[in-house]
Amino acid sequence: MKFRAKMIDVGCLNHFTRVVNTIAKLTKSCVLRLTADNLYFVLSGKVASGGVSMWCELLQVNFFDEYQLEGVSAEANEICLEVSPENLSRALKTAQNAKSVKVKLTKKHCPCLTLAAELPSLSSISRAVTHDIPVDVIPRRLWHDFKEPSMPDFDVSIYLPPLKTIKNVVDRMKNLSHYLVMEANLNGEMNLKIETDLVSVTTHFKDLGNPPWGDDASQSRDPEEMAYARVDIRKLQQFLIGQQVNPSKAMCNIVHKKILHLILLHEDVSLQYFIPAVA
Template sequence: MRFRAKIADIGCLNHFTRMINTIAKLTKTCTLRLTVDKLYFILSDKVANGGVGMWCELSQGNFFDEFQMEGVAAEHNEIYLELTPENLSRALKTAQNAKAVKIKLTNKNCPCLTVAVELPSLSSSSRVVTHDIPVGVIPRKLWKDFREPAVPDFDVSIYLPVLKTMKNIVERMKNLSDSIVMEANLNGDMNLKIETELVSVTTHFKELGNPPWVSENGSQGSTQERDPESMVEARIDIKKLLQLLAGQQVNPTKALCNIVSKRIVHFILLHDDVSLQYFIPALA
């Protein structure tokens, strides 16, 4: 089992760093899945038990100048590692002006991701700062627990407003309540609501648009027969929503959410070579 990669392009390095910073804001620990073509950062908390879920997918060819890996066996050419993304984020902070960054799977008393940051120097020789990040190797018998989650059978799908605007609104609302109601319809309308015994606050968004989800038979499934004006809602933990909005360091080209009535809100953020899915379960 081997893995080594190199980033030499400063633009790619900054983009990769922003992605890792975003993931570090969303979770303390996650699973890093390595394949020949892609990297995946996975959080598979049991959403049914109140935990959030995350699936972040990066195409390695858009970030790395060199990328070599060998999995546990030829027929299972993948590697699964348990990782603390904050540790990787800290290591990359030293790489802001780096000439190159090399990442390698090593064994130094325990399995590590070794990040070697090559910094410019006034002399002919470069300075190299090395970080050893402990990781856990996940055995193959557990890999089935980290498969891509299915898109839920949603009642409404809607594009989100500008995330920064949404974040500013939710930040103010969190001082009033621990939970927030997200509701939307098939006319492109979305509301964010706070309702307590003392106060009721609603922010309305109009004409956001609804993504053209089409199933194999050409219909939109359960959304097809729904009254376009009818609102579908889910009440979620406001801190979990704010964690997603405040953690974004890559401005997505598309952002949308799918709402399963009173059960789950599923967010999808897309940016060229990166996709991030985030699942927040509804509160009882």
């Protein structure tokens, strides 16, 4: 197995750093899946047992000026690594104004992602900072756990209002309850609701629009009928706190009483986040 890549463009480096910072806010550990064309950050929580799951996809050519990969074999040309995104985020912070950043899979005291940043210097002597980030190589027999999640059969799909607006609402609501109900219909309406024995609070959003997935299943659904999911408010807040991707589109698919499926799309990044509903 071999992996090495290089970033020279400062804009690409900063964008990659923002993506990693977002992932670091969502999970302490995840799988970095490397293929010839893409990088994936994967959190494979078992939604059925109350865990969140995440799938973040990056097109490598939009970030790296050089990219070389030799996977575990010719027919399985990819590498899966368990990594701490927080460690990767810290390493990237020291490289913000770097002339170039090289990332390489190395073998030190253990397998590592070695990140070497060439920093600007006022003299002719170059300055470099190197970080060795420990990783665990995931054997091929476990790869099936880290494939792209299938799109759930949702009841309603809706475009989200600005994430900052949702975050402000959720931040206020979290002081009132541990759980939040997100509901939406096919008329572009969405509500965020808190209901307890002492208080009931609802924030209404209208004219958001519904994504055209080309699925006929929802055509027979009453446009006024709400689908909803009641979720742990901390899991939703964690998702909103970490966002630095600045998506061009943000959507939410609701599987009635089962799953909240959040999707952020940027021109070269897509992030999916699954939050299980609670009774």
